[in-house]
Amino acid sequence: MDYFMKHLNHGMLCNLYENMLKPRMIEEKMLLLLRQGKISKWFSGIGQEAISVGVTMALNDDEYILPMHRNLAVFTTRGIPIKRLFAQWQGKASGFTKGRDRSFHFGTQDYKIVGMISHLGPQLGVADGIALAAKLKNKNQVTAVFTGDGGTSEGDFHEALNVASVWQLPVLFCVENNGYGLSTPTSEQYNCKNIADKGLGYGMESHIIDGNNILDVYTRISALIKDIRVNPRPVLIEFKTFRVRGHEEASGTKYVPQELINAWIKKDPLTNFENFLLKEQVLSESIMASMKKRIAEEINQHIEIINKEEYVVPNKTKELHDVFKNYKYQEVISGNNLKEIRLVDAISDGLKESMEKHEDLVIMGQDVAEYGGVFKITEGFIEKFGKERVRNTPICESAIVETAMGLSIAGIKSVVEMQFADFVSSGFNPVVNYLAKTHYRWGQNADVVIRMPCGGGIGAGPFHSQTNEAWFTKTPGLKVVYPAFPYDAKGLLITSINDPNPVLFFEHKGLYRRIRQDVPTSYYTLPLGKASIIRSGEAVTIVSYGAGVHWAMDTLNEHSEISADLIDLRTLQPLDIQTIYNSVKKTGKLIILQEDSMFGGIASDISALVAEHCFEFLDAPIKRVASLETPIPFSKQLEDQYLPIERFLLSLKELLAY
Ligand SMILES: Cc1ncc(C[n+]2csc(CCOP(=O)(O)OP(=O)(O)O)c2C)c(N)n1
Numbered sequence: 001m002d003y004f005m006k007h008l009n010h011g012m013l014c015n016l017y018e019n020m021l022k023p024r025m026i027e028e029k030m031l032l033l034l035r036q037g038k039i040s041k042w043f044s045g046i047g048q049e050a051i052s053v054g055v056t057m058a059l060n061d062d063e064y065i066l067p068m069h070r071n072l073a074v075f076t077t078r079g080i081p082i083k084r085l086f087a088q089w090q091g092k093a094s095g096f097t098k099g100r101d102r103s104f105h106f107g108t109q110d111y112k113i114v115g116m117i118s119h120l121g122p123q124l125g126v127a128d129g130i131a132l133a134a135k136l137k138n139k140n141q142v143t144a145v146f147t148g149d150g151g152t153s154e155g156d157f158h159e160a161l162n163v164a165s166v167w168q169l170p171v172l173f174c175v176e177n178n179g180y181g182l183s184t185p186t187s188e189q190y191n192c193k194n195i196a197d198k199g200l201g202y203g204m205e206s207h208i209i210d211g212n213n214i215l216d217v218y219t220r221i222s223a224l225i226k227d228i229r230v231n232p233r234p235v236l237i238e239f240k241t242f243r244v245r246g247h248e249e250a251s252g253t254k255y256v257p258q259e260l261i262n263a264w265i266k267k268d269p270l271t272n273f274e275n276f277l278l279k280e281q282v283l284s285e286s287i288m289a290s291m292k293k294r295i296a297e298e299i300n301q302h303i304e305i306i307n308k309e310e311y312v313v314p315n316k317t318k319e320l321h322d323v324f325k326n327y328k329y330q331e332v333i334s335g336n337n338l339k340e341i342r343l344v345d346a347i348s349d350g351l352k353e354s355m356e357k358h359e360d361l362v363i364m365g366q367d368v369a370e371y372g373g374v375f376k377i378t379e380g381f382i383e384k385f386g387k388e389r390v391r392n393t394p395i396c397e398s399a400i401v402e403t404a405m406g407l408s409i410a411g412i413k414s415v416v417e418m419q420f421a422d423f424v425s426s427g428f429n430p431v432v433n434y435l436a437k438t439h440y441r442w443g444q445n446a447d448v449v450i451r452m453p454c455g456g457g458i459g460a461g462p463f464h465s466q467t468n469e470a471w472f473t474k475t476p477g478l479k480v481v482y483p484a485f486p487y488d489a490k491g492l493l494i495t496s497i498n499d500p501n502p503v504l505f506f507e508h509k510g511l512y513r514r515i516r517q518d519v520p521t522s523y524y525t526l527p528l529g530k531a532s533i534i535r536s537g538e539a540v541t542i543v544s545y546g547a548g549v550h551w552a553m554d555t556l557n558e559h560s561e562i563s564a565d566l567i568d569l570r571t572l573q574p575l576d577i578q579t580i581y582n583s584v585k586k587t588g589k590l591i592i593l594q595e596d597s598m599f600g601g602i603a604s605d606i607s608a609l610v611a612e613h614c615f616e617f618l619d620a621p622i623k624r625v626a627s628l629e630t631p632i633p634f635s636k637q638l639e640d641q642y643l644p645i646e647r648f649l650l651s652l653k654e655l656l657a658y
Contacts, residue, residue, distance in 0.1 A: 007219060008215070008218075008219070010282060013277060013282050013283075014282070014283065015057065016053060016054075016057065016214050016215075016218060016273070017273060017274070017277055017291075018291060018295075019053040019056075019057065019073065019076065019077045020049040020050060020073065020214060020270045021270065021291065021292065021295060022073075022076050022295050023045065023049055023052070023053075023072040023073040023075075023076045023077075024046065024049060024270050025292065025295050025296060025299060026072060026076065026082065026299060027042075027044060027045065027046055027072065029299050029303070030042050030089075031044075031249065033303075034249050039089055039090070040102075041102070041103060041248055041249070041250070042248060042249045043069040043070055043103065043104075043247070043248050043249075044070065044243075044244075044245035044246070044248075044249065045070035045072050045073065046244060046245055047212070047241065047242060047243070047244040047245075047264065047265070047267075047268055047269065048070055048071075048176055048178060048211065048241050048242075048243070048269075049072075049073045049214075049269055049270060050211060050212055050213060050214040050241075050269035050270075051071075051146075051174065051176055051211045051217055051239045051241060052071045052072070052073030052074045052077065052146075053073045053214060053217075053218075054214055054216075054217030054218040054221055055074075055144050055146075055172070055174055055217065055221050056073070056074050056077040056078060056144075057077060057218055057222075058218060058221040058222040058224075058225050059142065059144055059225060060141070061078070061111075061112065062141065063112065063141045063142055063143065063144070064112045064113070064114060064127070064141075064143045064144075064409070064410075065078070065112065065113055065114075065143075065144045065145075066113075066114045066115075066116070066123045066124075066126060066127050066130075066143070066144070066145040066146060067104065067113065067115060067116070067146050068104070068116050068120070068123075068146045068147065068148060068151075068176075069103060069104050069116065070148075070176065070178075070243075071104070071146055072085075072104070074113065074146075075104070075111075075113065078111045078112070078113055079111065080108070080111055080113075081302065082298060082299055082302040082303075083302035083303075083305050083306050084096065086302060086306040087306045087309060088103075088106060089102070089103060090306060090309075090311075091311070091312065092306060092309045092310075092311060092312065093309070093310075093312050094306070094309060096108055097441050097442050098312060098322075099311070100440060100441050100442075101441045101442070104116065105117060105118065105441065106441065106442045107409070107438075107442050107444055108442070109409075109444070114126060114127075114130070114409060114444075115442075117433055117434055117437075119154075119156075119429055119433060120147065120148070120150070120151040120154060120156075121147065121151050121154035121155070121156025121157055121160075121398075122156050122398070122402050122429060122430050122433070122434050123145055123146075123147075123402075124145055124147060124151075124156050124157055124160035124161070124173065124399075124402070125156055125159060125160040125163065125396075125398060125399035125400075125401070125402025125403055125405075125406070125430065126145075126402045126403070126405050126406040126409065126434070127143045127144075127145035127160070127164075127171050127173075127406060128160050128163050128164050128167075128169050128171060128399060128402065128403045128406055129402060129403035129404060129405055129406015129407040129408070129409065130143045130406040130407075130409055130410045131143040131164070131169040131170050131171045131232075131234075131406070132167065132169055132362075132403060132406065132407060133406065133407050133409075133410030133411065133412045134170060135167075135168075135169060135170060135232055136360075136362070136388060136412065137410075140229045140230065140232075141170065141229065142170045142171070142172055142225045142228045142229055143169075143170065143171050143172070143406075144171075144172040144174060144225075145171060145172070145173060145174065146174045146175075146176060147173070147174070147175055147176070148175070148176055148177075148178060148181060149175065149177045149178065149179070149180075149181055149186050149189055149190070149195060150180075150181020150182065150184065150189060151175075151181075152175055152189075152190065152195055152198070153181075153189055153190060155398060156398050156399065156402065156429075159394075159396035159398050159399030160173075160399045160402065161173060161198070161199075161202045161204060161234065161236065162202055162394055162396060162399070163393070163394060163396050163399045163400070163403060164202075164204070164234035165202040165203050165204045165234055166394055167391075168233050168234070169232065169233075169234055170228045170229070170232040170233065170234070171234045171235075172221070172224070172225065172228065172234075172235055172237065173235070173236045173237065174237050174239060175195050175196075175236070175237065175238045175239065176211060176239050176241055177195055177211075177238050177239060177240055177241065178241045178242050178243040179241075179242050179243055179256075179260070180243055180247070180255075180256065182247045182251075183247070183251075183255045194208055194238055195236075195238045196208045196236060196237070196238035198236065199235075199236040202234075202236075204233075204234050204235065204236050205233065205234075205235045205236070206235065206236035206237065206238065207220070207224070207235070207236075207237050207238070208237075208238045208240060209221070209237055209238070209239050209240070210239075210240055211239030211240055211241035211269075212240075212241055212242075212264075212267045212268070212269040212272070213269065213272075214269055214273050215273075217239070221237070224237075242260070242261075242264035242267070244261055244264050244265055244268075274288065319440075322439065322440050322443070323439065323440045323476050323477050324439060324445075324477070324479075324501045325439050325445035325500045325501055327498075327499050327500055327501065329495065329525070329527050329528070330498065330525065331525055331527070332494075332523060332524050333524060334491075334520030334522050334523075334524030335520055335521065335522035335524075336520075337520065337521045337522065338518040338519065338520055338521070339518065339519060339521050340516050340517065340518050340519075341486055341516065341517070341519050342486065342512065342513050342514075342515065342516050343483075343485070343486045343489055343507070343508075343511045343512050343513075343514075343515045343516075344375060344376070344377060344512035344513055345486070345519075346486035346487070346489045346490040346493075346517075346519050347377055347451075347489050347490070347493055347507055348376075348377045348378070348379070349490055349519070349521075350489065350490040350491070350494045350497075351377065351378065351415065351493065351497075352381065352384070353494065353523045354415075354493070354494055354498075355381070355384070355385050357523065358497065360411075360412045360413060361389065361412075361413045361414065361415065361497065362388075362389050362390075362391060362407060362412060362413070362414045363378060363381065363385075363389065363390045363391065363414070363415045363416075363417065364391045364393050364400050364403065364404065364414060364415070364416050364417070365378075365391075365392075365393060365400075365416060365417030365418070365419065365451075366392065366393055366394075366395060366417070366419045367392060367419070368381070368390060368391070368392060368393075368417050369381075369382050369387055369390050369391065369392040370382060370392075371392075373417055373419075374419055374420075374453075375453055375509070375512060377417070377451075378390060378417070397418070397423055397424065397427030398426060398427045398429060400416055400427065401416060401427040401430040401431055401434070401435065401448075401450070402430045402434065404416050404435075404446070404448040404450075405430060405434050405435055405438070405446050405448065407447075407448075408444075408445060408447040408448055409444060412447075413447045413448075413497065413500075414447070414448055414449075415448075415449045415450075415451060415497060416448060416450045416451065417451045417453075418450060418452050418453065419453070420453055420454075420463075420464050421452035421453055421454035421455075421466060421467070421468055421506065422454075422463045422464060422465070422466045422468070424450065424452065424468065424471075425468075428471070431450065431472070431478070431502070431504075432471075432472070432475045432478070434446070435448055435477070435478065435502035436475050436476065436477030436478045436502060437477055438477075439477065440476070440477060445500045446501065446502040447500045447501070447502075448502045448503075449493070449496045449497050449503045449505050450502070450503070450504050450505065451505050451507060452468075452469075452504055452505060452506045452507060453507050453509050453512075454466060454467045454468065454469075454506050454507065454508060454509065454546075455467045455506075455508035455509050455510050455511075455546060455547055455595060456510070456595065456627075456632050456639060456642070457510040457547065457639065457643060458509060458510050459634060459635070459636055459639060460509075460634070461632070461633070461634035462631040462632055462633065462634070465632045465639075466596075466632060467506070467508070467546065467595045467596045468596070469482060469504070469506055469572055469596065470596055470600055470601045470602060472504045472573075473572050473573050473602055473605075474600070477501075477502070478502050478503070478504055478573060479496070479499065479501055479502065479503040479504070479528060479571070479573050479574065480503070480504045480506070480571065480572040480573040481493075481496055481503055481504070481506065481528060481570070481571045481572070482506040482508075482545045482569065482570065482571065482572055483506075483507075483546075483570055484508070484511065484515070484545060484546055484547070484548075484549040484550065484568050484570070485515060485517050485549075486515060486516065486517040486519045487517050487518075487519050487520075488526060488532070488568075488570050489507065490519055490520075490524070491524050491526030492505075492526050492528065492570065492571065493505060494523065494524065494525050494526075495525045495526055495527065495528055496528070498525065499528065503528075506546065508546045508547045510547055511546070511547060511550065515550065526570075528571045528574060529571055529574035529576055530570065530571070530579075531567050531568060531569050531570055531571075531576035531579040531580070532567070532568045532570055533565060533566070533567055533568075533579065533583070534549065534553065534566040534568050535553075535556060535564060535565065535566040536565055537563035537564040537565050537566075537587070538563045538586070538587060539562065539563045539564060539587060539589065539656060540562070540563075540564045540565070540587050540589040540590070540591060540655060540656060541564070541565045541567065541580065541584050541586075541587045541589065541590045541591070542556075542565065542566045542567065542591050542592075542593065542652070543567045543569065543580055543592045543593070543603075543606060544566070544567070544568065544569070544592070544593040544594070545568060545569040545570065545572065545594075545602075546595055547595055548593040548594060548595050549566070549568045551593065551644075551645050551648060552566055552593055552648070553566065555648060555649050555652065559649075562652070562656065564587075565583040565586070565587055567579060567580060567583060569602075572602050575602075575605075575606075577606070577609055580606060580609075580610060581610065581613060581614055584614045584617055584618065585614060585617045588617055588618060588619035588620070589618070589619055589620045589655055589656070589658070590607075590610055590618070590622045590623070591622070591623040591624075591625065591648075591651060591652055591655050592606050592607060592622070592623070592624050592625070593625045593626075593644060593648050594624070594625070594626045594627075594644070595626070595627060595643065595644070596626060596627060597626055597627045597628060597630070598624060598626035598627070598629060599629060601624075601626055603624040603625075603626055604624065607622045607624055610622055619658070620655055620658035621658075623651045623652075623654070623655050625644045625647055625648045625651045626644050627642050627643055627644055628641070628642045630642060
């Protein structure tokens with residue numbers, strides 16, 4: 001203890017103590033309120049406070065910290081007023097999520113805290129992104145992120161550590177090994193001696209720290225953080241500790257041997273530190289008593305304030321409005337210079353010009369740097385923009401999407417290239433749960449475009465041919481763009497990058513090198529949510545997007561007797577339904593052609609909307625034409641049968657004859 005006395009002054013020792021005491025007292029109050037039925041759920045961090053306090057105090061206030069459900073002490077040590085926490089837990093407006101998310105599932109830029117999503121692991125990759133931003137901006141900052149022993153079994157953990165190590169990101173990965181993940185003991189969670197041993201596998205420095213000793217935690221983490229700031233690298237810390245209460249209060253601790261709990265209660269970090277401070281005469285009993293009195297009064301006052309606050313009054317307009325960050329589309333009109341280029345070139349040009357316009361914009365993806373990406377869209381980019389901004393990634397789709405989220409939190413735009421749209425399934429969770437929901441939850445936008453080379457007709461089989469836009473059009477919070485022509489692709493990609501919201505940008509591989517068009521050589525934008533009318537006619541409305549637009553054009557070219565409106569949706573979310581309504585009101589007949597298999601696709605929703613809103617104008621039942629309800633097969637014969645190209649003409653004729 002002499003060591004600590006020499007290195008920590010009186011004020012610091014008092015701060016460490018008070019920062020542990022306060023969350024303990026809040027928790028004790030919460031347990032009371034829980035018993036009175038005044039709060040619904042509580043995940044206790046009692047006995048683990050030293051870790052939260054030690055790590056938070058070792059960081060500077062402008063360094064991000066990403067806590068979990070047992071890290072109340074992170075929030076209080078960062079100075080969040082108790083009343084705002086109570087408001088958050090009660091779902092009230094003065095909390096952090098306007099009643100939209102519970103407990104510690106929130107972030108706040110004011111306190112540089114990024115709270116978890118329920119899925120535990122994703123925040124580890126988000127920390128990578130924040131740390132990458134710090135590194136790119138030469139900020140000499142460390143990002144600290146927490147997980148439990150259970151969370152280390154998730155793929156996100158492995159991916160995040162791997163990416164952080166390959167890129168030497170200044171992340172402090174803090175694992176609180178508290179013996180159990182819900183009811184699962186560590187012996188059933190992993191099969192190695194220490195979680196810290198895993199660091200070796202990633203080429204990462206790691207340490208084991210006694211998580212119940214505040215002085216150990218604070219001094220060792222402080223020294224490490226100081227070093228990481230000047231010598232950026234990831235470090236894995238395993239804090240040995242114990243969860244002395246249940247997973248959450250309602251679930252009890254029957255499965256935990258009582259002797260184990262008793263033994264760990266003896267190691268309680270707060271009691272032991274209190275005894276130490278008394279013994280060393282740093283604090284007296286009476287000073288401690290007055291501290292406790294002051295904190296108890298503060299807690300009671302703040303609870304009273306929040307008890308009086310009204311519950312959120314539901315307002316549909318406001319809820320819908322907050323799904324996306326406000327973005328006012330800025331029109332940039334193209335110059336007159338045109339050049340005939342392919343779809344693939346248009347995407348490359350849009351990307352290149354966006355990299356020039358946004359000096360911070362980062363591109364991430366597998367093989368996108370020297371190799372130029374498998375479709376060569378980023379060929380030559382590193383020569384122009386450097387390897388820091390055009391980043392080859394390991395095969396870690398989840399961690400890369402999470403990294404993109406982290407970059408956005410730190411104010412940097414990014415474009416992620418999925419090598420094939422099919423592989424987004426390996427990063428699905430952060431797309432639909434993190435990127436899509438964060439603005440609605442706590443007002444943090446995800447300034448990310450995910451490029452999705454998709455589509456069939458090229459004999460690439462079930463895992464290189466899917467057009468999986470429907471996985472995303474159904475998720476509020478995502479924009480979905482799907483151009484069919486080079487001109488649209490360039491303008492819409494530029495707008496997608498300008499838009500501060502998450503955009504899934506679908507690029508049909510079959511069209512990449514087949515479709516050519518005169519495209520302005522200068523930078524220009526096109527608005528999302530505006531369909532284009534490719535052909536005008538009287539007898540029928542044809543709606544499609546992507547390759548379907550070209551199939552419909554081919555059909556109309558071969559059958560010049562058919563007078564049709566052909567609408568290319570261009571963007572699916574937002575959807576320009578009004579253009580469809582206007583056309584259907586004129587023609588009285590609607591056929592929707594979609595490359596994806598039928599059930600649950602966008603064609604079904606368009607069909608339902610038109611049936612609901614234009615029923616009186618329809619002269620025939622709406623037709624949907626789509627691929628078979630099978631995975632997309634490899635052989636040409638099977639794929640031809642799968643795709644709806646031939647069925648489209650038959651259905652169109654049936655509809656015209658109705
Ligand atoms: C992906 C996912 N699977 C399962 C759960 C349910 N769940 C919530 S917390 C938890 C245990 C987590 O254990 P650990 O990471 O050790 O943290 P601790 O609760 O012990 O602090 C489980 C299984 C979840 N939230 N997310």
